[in-house]
Amino acid sequence: MSLLQVRDLATHFFTRDGVAKAVDGVSFTLDRGEILGLVGESGSGKSVTGFSLIGLVDPPGRVVSGKIVFDGTDLVAAGEPAWRTLRGKRIAMIFQDPMMTLNPVLRIDTQMVETVLAHADVSRAEALERARQALVRVGISAPDDRLKSYPHQFSGGMRQRVAIAIALLHEPDLIIADEPTTALDVTIQAQILSEVQRLCAETGMALIWITHDLAVVSGLADRLAVMYAGRIIEEGETARVIERPLHPYTKGLIESVPHGKKHREMLAQIKGMTPSLLNLPQGCKFRPRCPRADDACLEEPALAELAPGRRARCVHPHVEALQETLVS
Amino acid sequence: MTDRSVASSLEPVITTKPLEVESPFRRIARAFVEDRLAVLGLVLFLVIALAAILAPWITPQNPYDLAQLDIMDGGLPPGETSFATGGTYWLGTDQQGRDMLSAIVYGLRISLLVASVSLGLAITIGVAAGVAAAYFGGRLDALIMRVVDLQLSFPAILIALILLALLGRGIDKVILALVIVQWAYYARTVRSSAIVERNKDYIEAARCLGFSHRRIMFRHLLPNCVPPLIVVATVQIAQAIALEATLSFLGVGVPITEPSLGLLIANGYDYLLSGRYWVSLYPGIALVVTIIAINLVGDRLRDVLNPRLQK
Amino acid sequence: MIVYLVRRLGQSLIAVVAMAVLVFLGVYAIGNPVDVLINPEANQAEVAAVTQRLGLDKPLWEQFVIFIGNLLQGDLGNSFVYGRPAVEIILERLPATMELAFVALVLAVVIGVPLGVLAGLKPDSIGGRSIMAGSILGFSLPNFWQGMLLILVFAVMLGWLPAGGRGQTVEVLGMRLSLFTWDGLQHLILPALNLALFKMSLVIRLARANTREVALQDYVKFARAKGLSARRVVTVHVLKNIMIPVVTILGLELGSMVAFAVVTETVFAWPGMGKLLIDSINLLDRPLIVAYLMLTVLIIVTINFVVDILYSFLDPRVRLSEVKG
Numbered sequence: 001m002s003l004l005q006v007r008d009l010a011t012h013f014f015t016r017d018g019v020a021k022a023v024d025g026v027s028f029t030l031d032r033g034e035i036l037g038l039v040g041e042s043g044s045g046k047s048v049t050g051f052s053l054i055g056l057v058d059p060p061g062r063v064v065s066g067k068i069v070f071d072g073t074d075l076v077a078a079g080e081p082a083w084r085t086l087r088g089k090r091i092a093m094i095f096q097d098p099m100m101t102l103n104p105v106l107r108i109d110t111q112m113v114e115t116v117l118a119h120a121d122v123s124r125a126e127a128l129e130r131a132r133q134a135l136v137r138v139g140i141s142a143p144d145d146r147l148k149s150y151p152h153q154f155s156g157g158m159r160q161r162v163a164i165a166i167a168l169l170h171e172p173d174l175i176i177a178d179e180p181t182t183a184l185d186v187t188i189q190a191q192i193l194s195e196v197q198r199l200c201a202e203t204g205m206a207l208i209w210i211t212h213d214l215a216v217v218s219g220l221a222d223r224l225a226v227m228y229a230g231r232i233i234e235e236g237e238t239a240r241v242i243e244r245p246l247h248p249y250t251k252g253l254i255e256s257v258p259h260g261k262k263h264r265e266m267l268a269q270i271k272g273m274t275p276s277l278l279n280l281p282q283g284c285k286f287r288p289r290c291p292r293a294d295d296a297c298l299e300e301p302a303l304a305e306l307a308p309g310r311r312a313r314c315v316h317p318h319v320e321a322l323q324e325t326l327v328s
Numbered sequence: 329m330t331d332r333s334v335a336s337s338l339e340p341v342i343t344t345k346p347l348e349v350e351s352p353f354r355r356i357a358r359a360f361v362e363d364r365l366a367v368l369g370l371v372l373f374l375v376i377a378l379a380a381i382l383a384p385w386i387t388p389q390n391p392y393d394l395a396q397l398d399i400m401d402g403g404l405p406p407g408e409t410s411f412a413t414g415g416t417y418w419l420g421t422d423q424q425g426r427d428m429l430s431a432i433v434y435g436l437r438i439s440l441l442v443a444s445v446s447l448g449l450a451i452t453i454g455v456a457a458g459v460a461a462a463y464f465g466g467r468l469d470a471l472i473m474r475v476v477d478l479q480l481s482f483p484a485i486l487i488a489l490i491l492l493a494l495l496g497r498g499i500d501k502v503i504l505a506l507v508i509v510q511w512a513y514y515a516r517t518v519r520s521s522a523i524v525e526r527n528k529d530y531i532e533a534a535r536c537l538g539f540s541h542r543r544i545m546f547r548h549l550l551p552n553c554v555p556p557l558i559v560v561a562t563v564q565i566a567q568a569i570a571l572e573a574t575l576s577f578l579g580v581g582v583p584i585t586e587p588s589l590g591l592l593i594a595n596g597y598d599y600l601l602s603g604r605y606w607v608s609l610y611p612g613i614a615l616v617v618t619i620i621a622i623n624l625v626g627d628r629l630r631d632v633l634n635p636r637l638q639k
Numbered sequence: 640m641i642v643y644l645v646r647r648l649g650q651s652l653i654a655v656v657a658m659a660v661l662v663f664l665g666v667y668a669i670g671n672p673v674d675v676l677i678n679p680e681a682n683q684a685e686v687a688a689v690t691q692r693l694g695l696d697k698p699l700w701e702q703f704v705i706f707i708g709n710l711l712q713g714d715l716g717n718s719f720v721y722g723r724p725a726v727e728i729i730l731e732r733l734p735a736t737m738e739l740a741f742v743a744l745v746l747a748v749v750i751g752v753p754l755g756v757l758a759g760l761k762p763d764s765i766g767g768r769s770i771m772a773g774s775i776l777g778f779s780l781p782n783f784w785q786g787m788l789l790i791l792v793f794a795v796m797l798g799w800l801p802a803g804g805r806g807q808t809v810e811v812l813g814m815r816l817s818l819f820t821w822d823g824l825q826h827l828i829l830p831a832l833n834l835a836l837f838k839m840s841l842v843i844r845l846a847r848a849n850t851r852e853v854a855l856q857d858y859v860k861f862a863r864a865k866g867l868s869a870r871r872v873v874t875v876h877v878l879k880n881i882m883i884p885v886v887t888i889l890g891l892e893l894g895s896m897v898a899f900a901v902v903t904e905t906v907f908a909w910p911g912m913g914k915l916l917i918d919s920i921n922l923l924d925r926p927l928i929v930a931y932l933m934l935t936v937l938i939i940v941t942i943n944f945v946v947d948i949l950y951s952f953l954d955p956r957v958r959l960s961e962v963k964g
Contacts, residue, residue: 056864100857106879481654494662577783578783578901579921593784627775
């Protein structure tokens with residue numbers, strides 16, 4: 001059985017100006033040890049999906065319907081008590097901005113030890129030792145000195161390593177990483193990426209890597225799920241999605257990534273802007289920006305399996321891409 | 329750089345367009361009435377102010393005309409009828425048979441008079457000092473702000489106590505004390521918004537056109553300092569009323585012959601413990617309602633006038 | 640650091656001197672110093688003698704030098720009423736006021752911070768709104784009126800606590816304090832609460848505003864993602880961050896507590912230096928008035944100075960964590 005099954009998840013924000021359907025009908029599954037890349041522009045609902053999975057959606061937001069079945073338990077039905085026992089222990093999360101994720105007025109050892117003690121009945125000394133080992137594991141040298149420091153004495157990449165170490169403390173089954181390298185320099189980004197890849201292989205934990213950056217995730221993830229306006233619009237194995245995108249949006253996204261193939265080639269871009277979640281277009285949400293849209297798109301399509309392991313939510317998918325593969 | 333200067337020179341043109349449709353005053357008034365509590369506060373305050381102004385014509389008796397008082401009516405609880413005139417004392421009487429309702433309205437008159445006169449004087453002095461400090465800068469600015477900082481480092485009540493302890497009681501002396509306590513707030517407020525304004529291009533333009541200092545200060549700088557000034561003034565007038573009441577309660581404020589609400593409360597304070605609560609409680613409620621009404625108006629004005637909160 | 644220390648000390652001195660000049664002018668220039676400083680009941684010969692002794696026949700600037708000289712020696716004349724040095728009488732009353740101010744400060748923090756945090760965590764709940772409404776009332780209603788209401792409710796209507804006075808005291812470290820007897824404590828609660836209310840409102844506002852800001856920070860969400868209990872998130876991660884601004888402001892407000900004690904002491908007949916001031920004003924005991932004013936100015940300036948210096952020591956860490964946090 002898969003580790004995580006998400007069915008028709010809907011998370012809405014009840015704002016003064018109306019209901020923002022940040023996540024609306026998201027479904028996917030994740031096996032143990034699998035790495036899923038959750039890709040989308042800002043406002044596509046990818047981060048809210050991540051926070052929904054760990055039960056940390058803040059008011060006015062709320063998971064309104066759907067199932068999040070983690071290792072056989074539906075967390076939406078079981079509610080906060082179930083999440084509380086899992087959070088930090090079996091599901092951990094890494095945030096986007098390492099400058100903001102560590103509490104500035106608490107020492108690193110305090111922030112790590114409290115995490116150990118939250119789920120394990122061990123002595124302080126034992127907890128401190130685990131913290132030290134976790135730092136070593138993410139490649140931090142002189143962990144004893146580091147433990148006694150405050151976050152502001154660390155660089156951004158170092159802080160993100162500490163955050164990852166904290167996430168690893170209880171060897172979770174699933175880590176949700178919300179754009180953890182976006183705020184870092186490219187070189188640090190590469191280091192963190194390979195570090196995470198190594199740790200996933202070592203510990204066998206599953207990873208959901210949330211990002212807007214296709215280039216980053218394509219080398220890391222086993223599978224990709226592309227989100228647009230609160231929905232998954234395409235899903236499949238990473239290499240196949242990148243090479244033969246089915247949804248026009250995914251295609252546009254891939255074409256807008258610079259890829260040193262041709263020198264000075266004009267980059268394609270998707271015209272228009274992400275729609276407001278308060279005022280979504282009728283039918284397919286990508287319709288107003290889509291080069292292939294016609295009247296048939298006024299009816300919203302379902303996420304359909306177009307080929308084995310290839311799903312897309314589109315009336316006019318690029319099926320010719322599939323046929324090419326069949327021919328060749 | 330060029331872009332920015334073009335943008336800022338276009339700014340006035342852009343902002344005046346919508347203003348032609350709706351004047352700033354009307355826009356603020358419209359936003360103000362959206363908050364019902366603030367409207368209630370405004371109505372309450374207007375009623376209170378009107379009652380205070382019209383006190384001699386609307387109260388049942390002149391509480392300080394001894395000929396109208398009857399000692400037989402002394403210490404009556406609220407709702408009792410007068411032995412002398414047969415009228416009803418809705419809020420009771422004090423020891424001398426003074427109608428508390430009348431005394432309260434007269435007390436309000438004194439309280440509001442002291443507060444508004446001191447407000448006017450303090451604003452005048454504070455604005456003049458603040459604009460001058462911002463416009464001329466340099467030593468004058470440093471001197472004025474030193475005095476302001478020095479004064480604000482001491483609690484207002486201490487400064488007022490120093491002055492009144494040395495000067496003695498009196499309406500004029502309370503007003504003087506309140507002015508001295510308050511001017512610094514206005515000076516600081518006006519200076520900080522005037523300095524922002526001073527550095528804008530149009531003041532430079534006005535200087536180049538050869539306008540006089542006075543014209544630039546009062547025709548150009550000052551109008552831009554009005555919104556924060558209004559906000560500070562509503563806070564300060566409530567503070568002034570409270571401070572005057574406190575000083576009078578302590579017996580260092582207005583003289584016994586012209587009792588404000590604070591002094592009325594103090595006079596009734598001795599009876600509080602013996603059960604004649606009304607002599608002290610009702611003037612207190614009048615004071616509190618006045619202060620709350622002003623605060624409700626002030627809070628809303630602060631929201632409405634704060635450009636950061638405007639959509 | 641030393642430069643800052645010296646400059647700050649200079650500012651404090653200027654403040655004291657400015658206030659001394661103000662008091663001096665009030666006594667010697669505006670009023671008639673003979674009236675102010677000599678007992679109204681003295682006869683002609685006594686008046687002449689004291690006039691001579693105080694140098695009131697000398698020019699104003701010379702009198703100022705003498706005034707400052709006496710001030711530096713702690714000599715502010717004898718009280719008319721008590722016939723003893725005014726400074727001595729005030730210092731006897733100082734512990735009562737300090738005890739009141741200190742307990743009030745503790746109450747303001749102990750009650751104000753939790754309420755503020757609560758209101759900050761749930762700003763739109765009924766509880767959060769009522770706490771804010773209460774703090775606005777505490778902020779805007781005159782202190783003496785709040786004190787009267789406390790007496791009316793807890794002393795007159797409910798009869799739970801005494802309406803005034805200081806109650807039984809015990810000598811601790813050479814000061815008579817009420818804090819350590821049951822009777823004294825009963826007498827202390829209402830006045831201390833009264834004096835605390837204004838600062839409490841300030842603390843609630845500060846704590847609420849900071850909590851709202853801190854609660855939105857990623858590190859609070861990350862703390863929750865780590866699986867910490869809600870209690871630990873609030874009491875460690877949120878509280879520790881908001882205490883820095885709260886303590887900073889409160890330290891600077893301590894001085895004004897001493898001044899505001901005048902009102903509370905009068906309402907509750909608490910025998911501290913504030914009550915003494917009002918009594919002295921009513922009895923025209925002017926040396927006592929002058930002594931109170933100078934001493935209070937000195938206390939406030941000293942407190943502000945000490946707090947400033949303390950925070951400039953703490954500053955590097957505070958500033959760093961604020962910038963990076």
